[in-house]
Amino acid sequence: MIAVNNVYCVGRNYKKHAEELGNDVPSEPMIFLKPSHAICALDDGTIALPQNAGEVHFETELVLRIGRAYEPGIKVEDIVASVALGIDFTLRDVQSKIKAKGHPWTAAKGFRNSAPLTQEIEFPGLDALNEAWFSLRKNGEVVQRGSITNMIFDLQTLIDYIGEHYGLGEGDLIYTGTPEGVGPTVAGDVLELYWNEEKWGGCTVG
Template identity: 65%
Template sequence: MLTNIRNVYCVGRNYKLHAEELGNAVPDEPMIFMKPSHAVVPLNGDTLQLPATKGEVHYEAELVVQIGRGYEPGMTVDELVDAYAFGIDFTLRDVQTVIKKKGHPWTAAKGFKNSAPITAFQTFPGAQALLEKDFTLTKNGAEVQRGNIRNMIFSLQDIVDYVGHHYGLGPGDVIFTGTPEGVGPTVAGDVLELAWDGESLGKCTIAAAVQ
């Protein structure tokens, strides 16, 4: 269920090749931003309306983890996380380019409605188990992204320790853990589908909305 989601933390530039493809420096500590909980919707085959008048909208496929208990220093990620899913961090790329130059927050580019669709959550099998399989995003049947969390710059443990220490973590919080290379634009009519080890977990059809 997605109804109990509280804080939505996101990790930027957590895959080296993704940072490089956008011409960004590789960070030396986790780069955290947030989305409103209102941005979260189920990735269940429905049509998603995304802004049509603000330039390119890019997809970014990511592993999402759900926090099951309050963070305390020294806790392992396996103790803290109770479920996982996959999601798409939709980004208004042209808007982001402008606000980055101005030094403004990323909310306008990252926090719009429907910008955080998530598949159904599944019981967390442990961080080690998640290293064994790839996740993929296809657009209109063609693979556009493939990722494995073993390639993350900051591990799941690094992420929960950083977020827990600096901002706090509690039941109902979720973390988008970063996207691999291959991000790109989506337009009205595209069908985006997330899979884990070849098994489809959720999809959506993109519609354009004037916002």
């Protein structure tokens, strides 16, 4: 895989997902980070996940790879080099405990292999992204299906917000948020990510 720098993730960027977890809908982008060691390939191999820390949930997302440094006023099509699909694996029981204490999410979100990534394609343009659907199949059954047109904060808003507050540069990734339908996965599950009807990647949970 191509070298990765910063891994930015957007929380609660789909209204129905926020509602399904009983969370408030944010008024501005909610950004958290994962370490680069969270990235691994969704190449139909086995991905080892923690099996002794409570439920592990899948969250399927469109992922942007940044191709150049952010400058104020830059457009999505000029800064995004490629797109992929990814999973934001979350230790849900751990997250619930640390949220109750007001602690950072790193323990629930930043573990190794928590941000696997499919193959990438060259940025196809906003129209193509808006017209497409992405989905996750768990053991052959569609469990998540989303469109970026349902995002609370669109791609331009996310890029401007992250670029202005934290900086964006070549090799950075943005996990843009997950639609409703998140749920648990256990060892032996087969997860497959689709762009429309084309499979982009998958794994067996280990």
